[in-house]
Amino acid sequence: MGNDILTVVVPCYNEEEVLPETVKELGGILQGLVAEKKVAANSKLLFVDDGSHDKTWPLIQKYEQEFGYVTGIKFSRNYGHQNALVAGLTVASKHSDIMITIDADLQDDVNAINEMVDQYHAGYDVVYGVRNNRDTDSAFKRRTALAFYSLMGKLGVELVPNSADYRLMSKRAVEALLKMKEQNLFLRGMVPLVGFPTAKVYYARKERFAGESKYPLKKMIKFAVNGITSFSTAPIKLVMGLGLFIVMVGIIFFIYSLISKLTGHVVTGWTSLITSIWVLGGVQLICLSVIGEYVGKVFIEVKHRPRFIIEQDDFSKLFN
Ligand code: UDP
Ligand code: MG
Numbered sequence: 001m002g003n004d005i006l007t008v009v010v011p012c013y014n015e016e017e018v019l020p021e022t023v024k025e026l027g028g029i030l031q032g033l034v035a036e037k038k039v040a041a042n043s044k045l046l047f048v049d050d051g052s053h054d055k056t057w058p059l060i061q062k063y064e065q066e067f068g069y070v071t072g073i074k075f076s077r078n079y080g081h082q083n084a085l086v087a088g089l090t091v092a093s094k095h096s097d098i099m100i101t102i103d104a105d106l107q108d109d110v111n112a113i114n115e116m117v118d119q120y121h122a123g124y125d126v127v128y129g130v131r132n133n134r135d136t137d138s139a140f141k142r143r144t145a146l147a148f149y150s151l152m153g154k155l156g157v158e159l160v161p162n163s164a165d166y167r168l169m170s171k172r173a174v175e176a177l178l179k180m181k182e183q184n185l186f187l188r189g190m191v192p193l194v195g196f197p198t199a200k201v202y203y204a205r206k207e208r209f210a211g212e213s214k215y216p217l218k219k220m221i222k223f224a225v226n227g228i229t230s231f232s233t234a235p236i237k238l239v240m241g242l243g244l245f246i247v248m249v250g251i252i253f254f255i256y257s258l259i260s261k262l263t264g265h266v267v268t269g270w271t272s273l274i275t276s277i278w279v280l281g282g283v284q285l286i287c288l289s290v291i292g293e294y295v296g297k298v299f300i301e302v303k304h305r306p307r308f309i310i311e312q313d314d315f316s317k318l319f320n
Helices: 019-035 056-066 081-093 112-121 139-154 171-178 187-194 217-231 234-262 270-302
Strands: 006-012 044-049 070-075 098-101 126-133 163-170 198-204 310-313
Touching: 006 019, 006 081, 019 044, 019 056, 019 112, 044 056, 044 081, 056 070, 070 081, 081 098, 081 163, 081 171, 081 187, 081 310, 098 112, 098 171, 112 126, 112 163, 112 198, 139 217, 163 171, 163 187, 171 187, 187 217, 217 234, 217 270, 234 270
Parallel strands: 006 044, 006 098, 044 070, 126 198
Antiparallel strands: 070 310, 098 163, 126 163
């Protein structure tokens, strides 16, 4: 049981302010698990530097020197949180049996890791960290998140409500996840698709204790739109419904004008004409934009660009 190697994957983008505390806290948890023989002694913390501009990478390297259990990889530029997670999992899965992903800012309670590992030993391959309160998030963030989950549910995308990217995965779950080769990553939608026995661990989400959120509104909206268009063709069906509705309205208009003409009423024509021109023009634009969204996706997918390029990989070196 204690022979399973745990690697905790921590994406970091300009996190110099939080890293010392993060290393301390996660290190404490990791060492505790090793001492209790719940994980192997060569378990690691794997920091993924997502092209930070601050001292994040030098700090990671300093900690590598200081603590045997700290290691890191460094991106050549900023690729984003989701890519950082996949990079960490890709590298870690070769040499670990258990992988846990957690944000560097420790908003997610590190103590839940113990419970996650217990659940793993109880036979679960995927253990979701689920927030049982969001009091520390702004009312705006809470409401938008809730609306997003309900919309995704209606669109038929299975998500675990109030869980983000804090979760444990077994080696085989990670390997299955990594078989999904898509470029547009929306991990919290992809992980449930992997299957395997799953469990949940509840915790209270805290404030970011230092530094600022690396997810401004613009990135959040981009992330949400990506989640919808990567997992659902509902918008296309919506447009289809809208198109049918408009056609019906057009037919009614046609019958109305025909009757008006036959009964000898003067049809001025201009109002209905100009209205339909505007309405149809608007509808066509909406349709075009939706189709464009999907065409854009195809465009990105067919390019088969690497999802990330790792500049340095200290983790793998440890095993050569
Ligand atoms: N992050 C990253 N690349 C980015 C943005 C964020 O690796 O481009 C990391 C960040 O360092 C943190 C995690 O993703 O560990 C979550 O970011 P943050 O805490 O800023 O998001 P929030 O909690 O505000 O949603
Ligand atoms: Mg955060």
